[in-house]
Amino acid sequence: MGEIWVRIPVGCTGGWHQPVVSKPVLKMASSVTCSNEELLSLLECPVCYDVMRPPIMHCLNSHDVCSSCMMKLDNCPVCKAEFLPGRDVLAEHLSTKVKHPCENRDRGCGVHLRLNALHEHEIDCPQRLHECKFRLASYGTPRCEWKGRHGEIFDHVNRNHASNAEKHFITKLNGVAKMFCKLVNRYDELFWVISELKLKSNYCFAVQYIGSRSRAKKFMYEVKCVSKSGGELTFKSFCHDETQDTDALLREGPCFRVETYTLEHFLCGEGALPKLSIYRA
Missing domain, CATH: 2.60.210.10 (Apoptosis, Tumor Necrosis Factor Receptor Associated Protein 2; Chain A)
Known part of the structure; x- marks a missing residue:
């Protein structure tokens, strides 16, 4: 596991300091894993309940929503805060790393692929409309x-x-x-x-x-x-x-x-x- 550096104030000036992290904590952090389904649940849009794909938008309080749903809303559906003009890059990066279900899953397709391969599959999916x-x-x-x-x-x-x-x-x-x-x-x-x-x-x-x-x-x-x-x-x-x-x-x-x-x-x-x-x- 690589070292993590954070910026904290020192008197009236700032500097870069390495936080003290105990070996048990480091060991625990390195062993934490999440299943693909757990990661997909983090990417669920609170409006349409679909798994979000880029572009992913977010509000002032960091609640994510898919771009198509955001176009229909004035405020965040979770906290009513305003939406930020930028995209949630971290959520988008996570979205590219997990295996998404095919958009035709409700019609019987059980394929799960990463986004770069999923698009090609969906064009030819036997269950598509x-x-x-x-x-x-x-x-x-x-x-x-x-x-x-x-x-x-x-x-x-x-x-x-x-x-x-x-x-x-x-x-x-x-x-x-x-x-x-x-x-x-x-x-x-x-x-x-x-x-x-x-x-x-x-x-x-x-x-x-x-x-x-x-x-x-x-x-x-x-x-x-x-x-x-x-x-x-x-x-x-x-x-x-x-x-x-x-x-x-x-x-x-x-x-x-x-x-x-x-x-x-x-x-x-x-x-x-x-x-x-x-x-x-």
Whole structure:
């Protein structure tokens, strides 16, 4: 155990002095240990009762609270004192040293990891909640706010989004910008198929795998457009993982993208476009 020095007043001047600590006290201090659960209890937010993660805020009397709860409060929930503008660095340091429960523990996940590894786990946690991509919806229509577990997605979409029954992706250049979303089942796996038409700009198309990020690379999608004259436009790519921001994916790629003036040459009949294939990589 290293030596501890404290500053104490000596007459009218200050100085550094080493306090006298008996050997039994030193031995006792070095043998004190706390379980992970005991340390987690010290990091429990008094408002939401979740284990606090950085940033951790505190009041004048050193009561800690998580930053999200502090934003909803005017004073400390424990003593009513004002909050300090700075963060509790000591509590944050402790938070990085203990193993935190996964945020999906109430849904059955029993994983405990340190924060640097926990974030990566939570992104792919099998018990996590998935967003409904129909939240993107079409322009001018309400977005779906539903979130649920993987096994609930298919029933939710079939129950609440009738447009998912459409067999084709209909793209008509009729002066209306639109976004299309569809849930597809292939190989007993689920995929979001998203397309967006921007007037006088481009047509974008992407497929996002619903599951772990690493497994997304086990599938590819192919977009094929054939013109009346026999011309062919083909795009192939690994499926994108669902954690990617769909708006950014369509806006910046990598995904299928073609200018609308080129698109006109590949429309036929009712404007069914394009032919999509999803297959194992």
